[in-house]
Amino acid sequence: MQVGIVGYGAFIPRRRIKLEEIAKVWGADAPSYRKGLQLNEKSVPGADEDTVTMSVEATRNALARAGGIDPAQIGALYIGSESHPYAVKPSGTIVAEAIGATPAIHIADFEFACKAGTESMFVAQALVKAGEVSYAVGIGADTSQGAPGDALEYSAAAGAASFIFGSDRERFVAEVVDTYSWTTDTPDFWRREYMHYPRHGSRFTGEPAYFRTTTSSAKGMMEKAGLEPKDFAHAIFHQPNGKFPMRVGTMLGFTKEQLATGWLSPWLGNTYSGASPIGFTAVLDIAKPGDLVLLTSFGSGAGSDSFVFRVSDRIEMVRDRAPRTRPQLDEHQIYIDYGTYAKLRGKIRMAE
Amino acid sequence: MISPARSWREFPQRYRLEAAKCAGCGKVLYPPRVKCPACAGTAFETIVLPREGKVVTFTVVRVPPAGFTEQSPLPIALVELADGVRVMVQIGDVADPAELEIGMPVRLEFRRISWDGEAGLIFYGHKAVIAR
Numbered sequence: 001m002q003v004g005i006v007g008y009g010a011f012i013p014r015r016r017i018k019l020e021e022i023a024k025v026w027g028a029d030a031p032s033y034r035k036g037l038q039l040n041e042k043s044v045p046g047a048d049e050d051t052v053t054m055s056v057e058a059t060r061n062a063l064a065r066a067g068g069i070d071p072a073q074i075g076a077l078y079i080g081s082e083s084h085p086y087a088v089k090p091s092g093t094i095v096a097e098a099i100g101a102t103p104a105i106h107i108a109d110f111e112f113a114c115k116a117g118t119e120s121m122f123v124a125q126a127l128v129k130a131g132e133v134s135y136a137v138g139i140g141a142d143t144s145q146g147a148p149g150d151a152l153e154y155s156a157a158a159g160a161a162s163f164i165f166g167s168d169r170e171r172f173v174a175e176v177v178d179t180y181s182w183t184t185d186t187p188d189f190w191r192r193e194y195m196h197y198p199r200h201g202s203r204f205t206g207e208p209a210y211f212r213t214t215t216s217s218a219k220g221m222m223e224k225a226g227l228e229p230k231d232f233a234h235a236i237f238h239q240p241n242g243k244f245p246m247r248v249g250t251m252l253g254f255t256k257e258q259l260a261t262g263w264l265s266p267w268l269g270n271t272y273s274g275a276s277p278i279g280f281t282a283v284l285d286i287a288k289p290g291d292l293v294l295l296t297s298f299g300s301g302a303g304s305d306s307f308v309f310r311v312s313d314r315i316e317m318v319r320d321r322a323p324r325t326r327p328q329l330d331e332h333q334i335y336i337d338y339g340t341y342a343k344l345r346g347k348i349r350m351a352e
Numbered sequence: 353m354i355s356p357a358r359s360w361r362e363f364p365q366r367y368r369l370e371a372a373k374c375a376g377c378g379k380v381l382y383p384p385r386v387k388c389p390a391c392a393g394t395a396f397e398t399i400v401l402p403r404e405g406k407v408v409t410f411t412v413v414r415v416p417p418a419g420f421t422e423q424s425p426l427p428i429a430l431v432e433l434a435d436g437v438r439v440m441v442q443i444g445d446v447a448d449p450a451e452l453e454i455g456m457p458v459r460l461e462f463r464r465i466s467w468d469g470e471a472g473l474i475f476y477g478h479k480a481v482i483a484r
């Protein structure tokens with residue numbers, strides 16, 4: 001069975017904090033962070049936004065682009081996130097209830113650090129391909145946190161992307177050509193139960209984790225599909241900061257032009273499970289029919305999912321049925337100071 | 353705080369903006385009721401409200417009640433939706449309440465409306481955000 005994306009959507013919160021605003025609180029040297037991490041600012045969720053609310057809005061955008069799908073026909077919905085609002089109680093049930101997809105539906109919340117989003121996409125498309133369900137939704141969403149003063153605080157951001165997979169070819173905006181996963185046990189980043197903030201292996205997160213895993217997954221994907229970097233119009237990699245995705249892309253033989261459209265982290269930050277999926281929505285916003293697109297995620301722990309998509313003709317008809325990704329990033333931002341940020345992110349100890 | 357049972361009963365109206373349209377006189381009730389206040393009819397059709405509308409009037413709550421304190425100042429608006437139905441909602445993503453105006457176009461977005469402290473339930477629903 002042929003499987004493809006029939007609708008896609010992103011949601012990016014409107015609040016932003018600039019790197020300088022964080023750096024000045026901790027006495028850090030903003031210019032060196034800006035240069036080292038290639039980050040300018042990041043998105044911040046409001047007190048009323050979380051993984052569930054962003055997932056609902058992203059999925060409504062995906063439904064608008066899918067056009068005329070009865071939500072009751074959605075047979076599976078998966079949300080990948082490391083910031084599910086409840087420790088026990090699924091996020092997916094709330095999202096499915098809000099879009100009208102309950103009760104004949106299979107739901108699960110996935111976790112795998114920053115890879116959970118593509119994981120949900122991977123499983124969703126596989127179920128459609130197997131003929132188990134007519135439509136399946138894969139979502140990547142996070143409102144991630146870095147410990148105050150930690151390097152992660154400059155990047156941990158919020159956003160969501162949602163993809164509806166189906167097998168009706170006339171509805172495809174992009175066909176799933178092939179998939180590949182590359183996973184090992186690599187302890188580069190973790191968070192134990194009841195801990196607010198994650199811990200990481202500092203420089204260990206780079207070479208043995210991100211770069212080794214990402215390049216192995218992308219190379220394995222291209223080898224499996226019989227493709228080379230020059231065959232692709234666009235490639236999107238996981239974006240823990242501004243620097244890594246560009247570096248890994250050029251290491252693999254992609255040009256800046258192939259990487260530019262999906263490279264959002266310098267202005268968005270790292271949206272964890274949402275990162276490479278949101279980059280992919282920005283690519284779909286401008287891609288041409290026939291374009292081949294490589295999407296390669298990375299999740300600490302560590303693994304990487306790769307996908308090859310071929311963009312379909314219908315993309316041009318549906319992309320403006322919902323807000324595009326880049327305008328959500330570049331327009332009507334609300335800039336906040338560190339005090340507001342600390343309040344919104346629950347970093348201030350309140351009276352009990 | 354709202355009980356789990358009551359919040360669960362209200363999911364259709366809060367999550368999906370489902371309203372009741374009176375079979376007798378056509379009046380749209382949101383939230384839905386068991387009896388039409390216009391014609392006393394008790395038969396209704398479920399309709400889904402549009403998510404676009406405009407601000408009819410608004411106020412800004414500076415000292416919100418428990419469950420809403422983190423969201424102060426809290427703008428609350430009467431919004432007329434595209435089909436003429438009026439709903440009372442919070443306005444989200446307001447950088448400065450001074451930017452709010454009567455007649456502003458708004459869109460309803462899915463948001464956390466309130467939450468029962470750190471350990472209790474989170475209540476979701478819709479807020480208006482300025483449509484640009």
Ligand SMILES: [Zn+2]
Nearest residue numbers: 374377388391
């Ligand atoms: Zn009536």
